[in-house]
Amino acid sequence: MRFNRATALGLLVPALALGVAACGDDDEPSGGGSSAEGTTTTGGTASGTLTVRSSLPLQGAQRPQTTDLVNGIKLALKQANNKAGNFNIKYISKDDSSAQAGTWTAENVSANARAAAQDDSTVALIGEFNSGASAISIPILSDAKVPQVSPANTAVGLTSDEPGADPGTPQKYYPSGFRNYVRIVPKDTIQGAALATIMKEDGCQKVAMTNDKEVYGAGLAKNIELAAKKQQLNIIFNEGIDPKAPNYRSLASRAKSQGADCFVYSGITSNNGVQIYKDFSAALPSAKLYGPDGVAETGFFDPKEGGIPASVAKKVKLTVATLSPDSYGEAGAKFFADYEKEYGEKNPNPYSIYGYEAMSLVLDAIERSQTGKREDIVKALFATEDRDSPLGTYSIDENGDTTLTDYGVYKVEKGQQVFLKSVKAAT
Numbered sequence: 111m112r113f114n115r116a117t118a119l120g121l122l123v124p125a126l127a128l129g130v131a132a133c134g135d136d137d138e139p140s141g142g143g144s145s146a147e148g149t150t151t152t153g154g155t156a157s158g159t160l161t162v163r164s165s166l167p168l169q170g171a172q173r174p175q176t177t178d179l180v181n182g183i184k185l186a187l188k189q190a191n192n193k194a195g196n197f198n199i200k201y202i203s204k205d206d207s208s209a210q211a212g213t214w215t216a217e218n219v220s221a222n223a224r225a226a227a228q229d230d231s232t233v234a235l236i237g238e239f240n241s242g243a244s245a246i247s248i249p250i251l252s253d254a255k256v257p258q259v260s261p262a263n264t265a266v267g268l269t270s271d272e273p274g275a276d277p278g279t280p281q282k283y284y285p286s287g288f289r290n291y292v293r294i295v296p297k298d299t300i301q302g303a304a305l306a307t308i309m310k311e312d313g314c315q316k317v318a319m320t321n322d323k324e325v326y327g328a329g330l331a332k333n334i335e336l337a338a339k340k341q342q343l344n345i346i347f348n349e350g351i352d353p354k355a356p357n358y359r360s361l362a363s364r365a366k367s368q369g370a371d372c373f374v375y376s377g378i379t380s381n382n383g384v385q386i387y388k389d390f391s392a393a394l395p396s397a398k399l400y401g402p403d404g405v406a407e408t409g410f411f412d413p414k415e416g417g418i419p420a421s422v423a424k425k426v427k428l429t430v431a432t433l434s435p436d437s438y439g440e441a442g443a444k445f446f447a448d449y450e451k452e453y454g455e456k457n458p459n460p461y462s463i464y465g466y467e468a469m470s471l472v473l474d475a476i477e478r479s480q481t482g483k484r485e486d487i488v489k490a491l492f493a494t495e496d497r498d499s500p501l502g503t504y505s506i507d508e509n510g511d512t513t514l515t516d517y518g519v520y521k522v523e524k525g526q527q528v529f530l531k532s533v534k535a536a537t
Contacts, residue, residue: 171409302333
C-alpha cells in the first residue's frame with residue numbers, strides 16, 4: 111500500500127547505537143529492561159516486561175482505517191491478558207503522520223523507528239501502514255534487529271525482487287543483511303493480478319491506465335500490465351501523471367480517442383486521485399473505473415471528505431486485501447463479535463482484523479521464541495507455518511510474505527466501501 115519514492119530513497123537512516131534510554135512522551139519507557147538483559151530466568155523460563163509498539167498514520171484521510179486497526183491491536187492484547195508466554199506486554203501506539211501533512215511523514219516515521227530501536231524493552235513494531243513509510247523504517251529496525259510486522263503494506267520490493275520491484279530491492283532496505291520484516295497482507299503481484307482478473311471478468315476490452323510515478327503506484331502498474339498480458343487484456347497505455355497538475359483532461363481525451371472502455375489508476379489518493387477519476391469519468395461516461403487499495407480510504411470515496419461525487423462513485427470498483435466479515439469463517443466471525451462487544455461498532459473498518467492478527471502473531475512469536483529476544487522473535491516469525499487465524503490459515507515464506515492470496519472487491523455507495531466479492535487472482 112502507498113509508497114512515496116522521494117522521501118523513502120533519501121531517508122534510509124541507519125539506527126543509532128543501541129542501549130540509549132528512550133525519553134520524551136509519558137508513554138515512553140524511561141530506559142532499562144532490554145529483551146536480552148532485562149528478563150529474568152526462573153527454572154529455565156524467561157520472564158519480564160516487553161514492549162510492542164505500532165507506528166501508523168493516526169491523522170488525515172487514513173484515520174478511520176488506522177483507528178480501528180489500533181483497536182484491533184488493543185483487543186488482541188487484552189484477550190491475551192497483556193501477556194505472551196511468561197512475559198508481560200506493554201503496548202505503545204505512535205503516530206507517524208502530522209496534522210499539516212494529513213498523512214505519514216518521513217520525519218515521524220524515522221523518529222518512531224529510532225525510538226523503538228533505542229528502547230531496549232521494545233521487541234516488535236507493528237507498522238507501517240504505508241509501504242513508503244516502511245521503506246524508511248525497515249533499515250533502522252533491521253540494523254537494530256527489531257521485528258517488524260506490517261498489517262497493510264503491499265509494495266513488492268519490500269520483500270522481493272519480483273516484477274514491480276525497483277532495482278536493488280529488497281537488499282537496499284536491509285543494509286545490515288538482517289531480514290526483520292514480515293507482512294500479513296498479499297503483495298502487489300497478487301493485487302495486480304486481482305485487478306486484471308476483475309477487469310477481464312467485467313468485459314473490459316481496452317483499458318487506459320495511469321500511475322502516480324511512485325514506487326507503489328509505478329510498481330503496481332507493472333504488475334497490472336504483466337497480469338493483463340497473461341489474460342489477453344489490452345492495456346492501451348500506462349501513463350505516469352504529474353500529481354500537481356490542475357487536471358488530466360488531455361489524458362482522458364487521449365483515452366477516449368483510443369476507444370477505452372475501462373480505466374484504472376495505480377496510485378494513492380493524495381496524488382490527485384480524486385481529480386483524475388473525475389476527469390476520466392467525464393471523458394468516458396460509459397467506462398468502468400477501477401482502483402487499488404491506495405485509494406481505498408474516505409478521502410477518496412466520501413464526498414464529505416473531498417472524495418469523488420456519487421456520479422463517479424457508481425462506476426468504481428476497488429481491490430483491497432480485506433474481505434467481508436462473513437468471509438473469514440468462525441474465527442473471523444468471533445473477532446467481529448468481540449470487536450462489537452468491546453467497542454460498540456458492528457461494522458468496523460476491515461483493517462481492524464489485520465491489526466488484531468498483527469498483534470496476535472507478534473504475541474505468538476514472542477511466546478514461541480521462549481527468550482523474548484529480538485533475534486529469536488524474528489526467527490519465530492519466519493518459522494510461522496499453517497497458522498490458524500481470523501484471516502484464515504497461512505504461513506510466512508522465506509521472504510516474509512504471507513501465503514494468503516484472496517483480495518476483496520468493493521463498490522462505492524453512499525460514501526462507503528461496500529463488499530462485492532472475493533477474487534482469487536489469476537496469476
